Amino acid sequence: MTASAATKHEVVATLASVKKAEAGTLLPTYDRYQVLLRRGRGVYVYDAEGRRYLDFLSGIGVNALGYGHPAIVRAIEEQVARGLLHTSNLFFHDYQAELARKLEAISGLDRAFFTNSGSEAVEGALKLARAHARLKAGTRKLLRPGFQKKTHVVALENSFHGRTFAALSTTWTKKYRAPFAPLMQGVRFVKFNDVADLERKLDASVCALIVEPVQGEGGIHNVSREFLTRARALTHKHGALLIADEIQSGLGRTGKWFAYQHAGIRPDIVTIAKPLGGGLPLGAFLTTDAVAKAIKPGLHGTTFGGGPLTCAVALAVLSTIESEGLLRHVANIGAYLRARLEELQARHALVREIRGLGLMIGVELADAEAAKFVAREAMAHGLIVNRTHEVVIRLLPPFIIERKHVDELVRTLDQLLRRYAAETNSERRRLAGNSSDLAKVPAGRRRSQSSAATNVTNARTGALRSKSI
Numbered sequence: 001m002t003a004s005a006a007t008k009h010e011v012v013a014t015l016a017s018v019k020k021a022e023a024g025t026l027l028p029t030y031d032r033y034q035v036l037l038r039r040g041r042g043v044y045v046y047d048a049e050g051r052r053y054l055d056f057l058s059g060i061g062v063n064a065l066g067y068g069h070p071a072i073v074r075a076i077e078e079q080v081a082r083g084l085l086h087t088s089n090l091f092f093h094d095y096q097a098e099l100a101r102k103l104e105a106i107s108g109l110d111r112a113f114f115t116n117s118g119s120e121a122v123e124g125a126l127k128l129a130r131a132h133a134r135l136k137a138g139t140r141k142l143l144r145p146g147f148q149k150k151t152h153v154v155a156l157e158n159s160f161h162g163r164t165f166a167a168l169s170t171t172w173t174k175k176y177r178a179p180f181a182p183l184m185q186g187v188r189f190v191k192f193n194d195v196a197d198l199e200r201k202l203d204a205s206v207c208a209l210i211v212e213p214v215q216g217e218g219g220i221h222n223v224s225r226e227f228l229t230r231a232r233a234l235t236h237k238h239g240a241l242l243i244a245d246e247i248q249s250g251l252g253r254t255g256k257w258f259a260y261q262h263a264g265i266r267p268d269i270v271t272i273a274k275p276l277g278g279g280l281p282l283g284a285f286l287t288t289d290a291v292a293k294a295i296k297p298g299l300h301g302t303t304f305g306g307g308p309l310t311c312a313v314a315l316a317v318l319s320t321i322e323s324e325g326l327l328r329h330v331a332n333i334g335a336y337l338r339a340r341l342e343e344l345q346a347r348h349a350l351v352r353e354i355r356g357l358g359l360m361i362g363v364e365l366a367d368a369e370a371a372k373f374v375a376r377e378a379m380a381h382g383l384i385v386n387r388t389h390e391v392v393i394r395l396l397p398p399f400i401i402e403r404k405h406v407d408e409l410v411r412t413l414d415q416l417l418r419r420y421a422a423e424t425n426s427e428r429r430r431l432a433g434n435s436s437d438l439a440k441v442p443a444g445r446r447r448s449q450s451s452a453a454t455n456v457t458n459a460r461t462g463a464l465r466s467k468s469i
């Protein structure tokens with residue numbers, strides 16, 4: 001295709017034509033927002049009709065520096081100009097060691113392995129934990145009859161660690177796991193923040209405990225300091241590794257480089273991804289020198305992970321977070337966001353709880369219908385938020401948002417919550433006015449009847465259903 005043909009194609013594509021083309025050619029995995037995005041600038045994205053959206057999701061926590069940040073554009077342009085986008089890991093290039101050194105400095109760990117995604121980082125971390133347990137056991141013990149292998153992994157209820165097999169095995173949500181059984185054997189789930197349950201399930205047969213210090217897809221739940229501290233002590237006691245999955249919470253999102261740093265602990269392995277590559281696919285797992293002894297050449301590898309383009313961009317991302325003082329900014333603007341959301345909670349009975357840290361915030365609403373309504377209608381108001389775990393509005397904005405953007409978000413949420421309450425109240429009154437009708441409706445179905453008003457709006461705006469990860 002010539003350059004002009006490519007441009008022409010882009011100009012004529014519409015949401016309808018792209019939807020039609022995708023429906024006939026892609027695996028039907030995604031239930032996308034009904035928007036065809038075309039460009040981005042700062043904290044805004046623009047659709048094919050030029051409509052602007054304030055982005056409080058940032059590509060599910062990826063676009064930490066927003067859209068079109070000059071540092072990212074420059075890093076990409078410079079590397080493209082060198083003509084070296086990929087080398088494979090058979091060769092050295094200029095950036096892996098420098099990026100690893102930087103990640104080590106901010107994490108307190110010693111070594112890095114680069115991947116293409118979060119799930120791959122989790123896979124690598126779990127493989128490393130198994131390899132480490134074998135190394136510690138020694139060959140003689142492994143061969144002894146009756147020797148209890150140290151292969152179990154402990155994860156938390158409500159966790160999300162990814163979609164590949166081992167990552168999926170440590171992910172709690174049954175509907176993600178069940179269709180693909182049997183998964184990796186030996187995973188035990190501990191009740192969320194339940195230290196006693198952890199003490200019961202973490203024993204000498206466990207090679208690793210994997211924890212998201214702030215659970216993301218599970219609805220933004222902070223793991224308590226007490227749980228993390230106890231987890232650190234128990235993993236030490238039983239010779240298991242503590243893996244902090246910081247794929248969503250890491251690299252500044254909570255106002256510190258890593259969420260585990262709020263609890264003052266150091267894990268043995270840390271997984272990262274999302275914002276690392278500035279929008280390009282790059283993840284990593286980091287570990288200590290001691291644990292890294294379990295890895296020998298050839299034991300693990302990747303074709304693409306840690307290529308020169310992604311690593312050059314990651315260096316630009318990390319140095320921009322530093323040079324623009326974004327950790328402090330995230331902590332400050334996160335506190336402002338929280339305060340404004342708490343005001344909203346005081347005004348709306350529909351808002352049940354505000355959770356999270358920094359710019360990783362969950363607003364739990366009273367019911368799933370309300371959350372669906374807010375996520376869908378926000379889009380019609382030029383605001384992108386995400387619904388996760390049925391009832392939670394998840395906010396993962398770019399780190400560069402300002403107070404005026406928070407105010408815009410709160411104004412829109414305020415309007416939408418008011419409208420939802422008004423529409424459901426008038427529907428309830430209508431049904432109550434005809435109390436004989438209401439009496440005929442089984443209790444469990446009254447709520448869905450009362451949200452009939454929502455369905456009218458659904459038809460108007462199209463099915464802008466919100467997604468999890």
Ligand SMILES: Cc1ncc(COP(=O)(O)O)c(C=O)c1O
Pocket residue numbers: 060117118119120122160161162163212216217245246247248249273274469
């Ligand atoms: C905590 C956590 N772990 C793992 C993953 C999987 O990452 P990816 O989708 O890049 O494979 C995610 C993705 O959202 C995540 O939030």
